[in-house]
Amino acid sequence: MTRVNVDAKLVVDKFFVDEGNPHIVLKKSPDPREFAKLEKACPAGLYKRDANGAMHFDSAGCLECGTCRILCGHTILEKWDYPTGSMGVMYRYG
Amino acid sequence: MSDDKFDVIVVGAGLAGCTAAYVLAREGLEVVVIERGNGAGSKNMTGGRLYAHTLERILPGFAEEAPIERRVTREKISFLSDRDAVTMDYQAGDYQAGDYQAGGQAAGRRPATAESYTVLRARFDPWLMGKAEEKGASLIDGIRVSELLTRDGRVVGVKAGDDELEADCVILADGVNSLLGESLGFVKKVTPHHCAVGAKELIELTPQQMRDRFGCEGRDGLAWLFAGMPSDGLMGGGFLYTNETSVSLGVVFGLHNIEAAGKSVPQMLEDFKAHPAVRPLIEGGQLIEYSAHVVPEGGLAMVPKIVGDGVLLTGDAAGFCLNVGYTVRGMDLAIASGEAAAKAVIAAKARGDFSAAGLNQYQTLLNDSVVMKDLTLYRKLPGFLDNPRMFGAYPDMAAGVMADLFTVDGPSKPLLKKAGGHLRKVGLLNLVKDGLKGVTSL
Incomplete structure (x- = not known):
């Protein structure tokens, strides 16, 4: 089985990134068990651990589906909002 | 403000919002859609x-004009184990490729509504x-409604940053993550x-490949659902739909x-993809x-309060979605709810009463429509489908039975003996129980 490379899929999508104004913010030192749910569930693979096991999240590349909000909105997310008008993903096909 | 006041503000230009805007504008109401x-x-x-x-009942013959990809004339359902596939294939063959007819009453064809x-x-x-705009609706896009404007407990408009826009009524068509519906306390x-959660790749193929691989002729195409390994043997599945020159997988x-x-x-x-x-x-x-997108699959159990003073909830925001296993529907329900909301607002305007009581015709219209009828009919299904056997043991069983059925390797065993082993793996009682439950929830 090939290991999925989600970043390679996201590069074909069109995004307007709102630099410095993330619409989703992860809490500091999130509960690892909650984080693990998002590592598996986020379709954009934006919840990642590095080689040292440190947790990382970047809202650029977000497909705005709301999966993380539904799973962990109250536990490890400090903020979940839609991107400001006209920002974020723009589907050309949908 | 009163000069700027609209009859209706619709939040969200999806199918529920656009349909509501179309129906409202057609009746001459001043409507703005904010997207x-x-x-x-x-x-x-x-x-x-x-x-x-x-949509056919609102815009008859729409498919002749709308940018649809293909008409579905072929249905496949597959049960996948890790390597095997057992597939059912149905082809609706009694009509001509590419033959669209408004009303579709010609002999041998299903009506356009079907x-x-x-x-x-x-x-x-x-x-x-665009159809709504032709009737006089306006679209403001690139603007996020940040909150609802309320006065004395009733919704009187929307806020986008520092800007405010007022209306007699607001229709929320803001999708499955209805932050605005939550802000009202309607959507829990x-x-x-x-x-x-659904994740999809759109994969481009040549017209020749579409024809060779999927039998797509003219504008006709297929819908294909997969149970089993795509969702790792848990609740969910895979899908493949043929577009004009691509597949949605x-x-x-x-x-x-x-x-x-x-x-x-x-x-x-x-x-x-690698199966x-x-x-x-x-x-x-x-x-x-x-x-990617979140699918509201809770059925009737997740439908929130949908009518308030000066506000209605439609489409995904209202949880109007139905996964029956072999049909998965949200868009047709969104359209129906957008239409019902618009009709209720039109009636409320005639009476000059946009209170929850004045708008309550929305609930009545929905109850009499396909939306609540089907949600009610299938209310037990989400519970029934939430059974790991449906997505793990049964697809494996189907593959196992088929493998034995079609394999010849020395003297044969009786059919019952071949199948029996696979059936026992699932448990005969489970089979009976799931079969009965399935029949009563459909």
Whole structure:
């Protein structure tokens, strides 16, 4: 089985990134068990651990589906909002 | 402010919002649709299939003009084990390829209301919004409604940053993550038990490949659902819809099982693509978009309060979605709810009463419509489908029975003995129980 490379899929999508104004913010030192749910569930693979096991999240590349909000909105997310008008993903096909 | 006041503000230019705007504008109401994306449909995605009945009744013959991808004339359902596939294939063969007829009453053809079409939302939604604009509705896009404007407990408009816009009534068509519906306390926090996440690749193929691999002739195409390995043997599945020169290929996964999943959702899609039954179908194709969306699959149990003073909830925001296993529907219900909301607002305007009581015809119209009738009919299904046997043991069983049935290797065993082993693996009582439950929930 090939290991999925989600970043390679996201590069074909069109995004307007709102630099410095993330619409989703992860809490500091999130509960690892909650984080693990998002590592598996986020379709954009934006919840990642590095080689040292440190947790990382970047809202650029977000497909705005709301999966993380539904799973962990109250536990490890400090903020979940839609991107400001006209920002974020723009589907050309949908 | 009164000069700027609209009859109706619709939040969200998806199918519910655009339909509501069309019906309202057609009756001469002043309606504005506010959409956070750049243009209608730019934040929207679908697995791929629109059942035409509800839109056909509003815009008869729409498929002749609308940017649909293909008419679905062939249905496949596959049960996948890790390597095997057992497939049912139904081809509706009694009509001509590419034969669209408004009303569709010609002999031997199903009526246009019974058709379904594959669609891509960033193409389809702008068309529908355009129809509403032709009737006089306006679209403000690229603006996110940040909150609802309320006065004395009733909704009187919307805020976008520092800007305020007032209306007699606001229709919320802001999707499955209805932050505005939550701000009113109508939509309770959507729970993982009521939701699945869908991830989809749009893979471009040549017209020749579409024809050779899927038998797509003219504008006709197929819908294909997969149970079993695509969702790692848990609640969910895979799908493939043929568009004009691409396929929509994806997986859907019930979020409440995320901890039980042995791999990530993107990995499920990757493995599904690599399944021997799927890989040759997309070989050489080019990824042209990757998209995702949450599907409200809770059925009737997740439908929130949908009528308030000066406000109505429609479409995904209201949880109007139905996964029956072999049909998955949201868009046709969104359209029906947008229409019902518009009609209720038109009646409320005639009486000059936009209170919850004045708008309550929405609930009545929905109750009498396909939306609540079907949600009620299938109310037990989400519970029935939330059974790991449906997605693990049964697909494996089907594959096992088939493997034995079609294998000759020395003296044969009696059929019952061949099948019996696979059936016992699932448990005969489980089979009987699930069979009975299935029949009563459908």
